[in-house]
Amino acid sequence: MPEARVVPDEITYSAAISACEKGGQWQLALNVLSLMPEARVVPNAITYSAAMSACEKGGQWQLALNLMSLMPEAMLVPNEITYNAAISACEKGGQWQLALKLLSLMPEARVVPDRITYSATISACSKGGQWQLALNLLSVMPDVRLAPDTITYNAAISACEKGCQWQLALNLLSLMPEARVEPDEITYNAAISACKEGSQWQLALHLLSVMPVASVVPNEITYNTAISAFEKGCQWQLALNLLSLMPEVTLVPDEISYNAATSACSKGGQWQLALNLLSVMPEVRLVPDTITYNAAIGACRMGGQWQLALNLLSLICNAAISACARAASGSWH
Known part of the structure; x- marks a missing residue:
């Protein structure tokens, strides 16, 4: 210039x-x-x-x-x-x-x-696990003539989710239409996650089912959270059903999806299904991690399949040894 x-x-x-x-x-x-x-x-x-x-x-x-x-x-x-x-x-x-x-x-x-100030502060309280403070800030907004928006409610619901307050999270979600605030996928994801933390898989399923009615499209996070909720509730059939539905709604399952579904099968004593999920991951270009193998080994343990459990353990060890060898070879050169 x-x-x-x-x-x-x-x-x-x-x-x-x-x-x-x-x-x-x-x-x-x-x-x-x-x-x-x-x-x-x-x-x-x-x-x-x-x-x-x-x-x-x-x-x-x-x-x-x-x-x-x-x-x-x-x-x-x-x-x-x-x-x-x-x-x-x-x-x-x-x-x-x-x-x-x-x-x-x-x-x-x-x-x-302003509204941005309160939303950011509520989100800060949410991240700090201070759900009571988050709800208190939300409650005082009308007193200072500020109307909470979707971002504000999302932050407050997330705070309740982190504080394992699933009832409060659902209550906030139910108040949004009355306040003329539209829930979005973040809202539902936080509410479903709150249900997951509270072992309320039925409510998680209900929230997932009403999302299309509310013109909200579930995303990968929604499905992963719901599958995890089913895993916590020992509902392996529902977990597998959701996993199978993801491609139909143009969503690509990731490691989190498979890990949760494998863990659900493990909890349900379905070792064959758990191993099947593990085997198809490379076909969909996903690399099983320690969590995946732990769930699969746990499934074998519950099914009395000690040979398969040991075989999986040896695969992990061999992979680790190979990784170390490659790293050593690279540093040597």
Whole structure:
């Protein structure tokens, strides 16, 4: 730009930093910010907010908070975008206490929290296993004239799921239509996962069945979670049925799908089916892992097939030895 006799200003730099943020290049965003004083361009609140968002996306919560702490020195007042970026950074970094602290500081700074602020803080509490705090934040939103949206409810339901509060998760899901909020696949996935954690396979099956009625399309995560719910409930037939349905709905089963189904067969004493699943994985370009083999060996144990169990164990050992040999050969060369 200088060669073209065009002088970049704070808008130019802010746009460049925002571009880096959208591209996931937090290091470049910070580098651009650091060049501004040299170019005699003063960063503004938008510049700092964009740089903080870049750090947030890059999982650099410490850097995001450091940038925020520098703003008063630059005679800049953080706004709701700044706080939202900082809280989101804390959420990504698993710092729920800091997220709550920032939220509590906003009124003192005369900054009004918005829906994004609350959603990010609820999500931070969810990640920190603080389901009570998440629900408390959700409950106070109407008091501050904020209407929770799908993202807010999803975060709260996920918090209940992590806290093994399946009843509360389902209650939140049931409240969404009344609040004129549309559940999406993330909502249902979290609710089904909550049912799985609570060993409520019937409810998980019900939620899966009502998704098409709600015009929500199940994805791989939905099916994997439901299969895992059936595995916990010792419903091997349902687990296998779901696994077989996935290709029909253009979903590709992955290692998680097969592991859960194999484990379901193991729990149901179906060692032949467990071994069959193990054998077809290479055909669908999936590599069995330790979890898969453990489930298959467990199935053989329950079926009294000790020879097959030992055979599977030897396969794992041979594979491990081969891997070590390849690694040693590579390092030698």
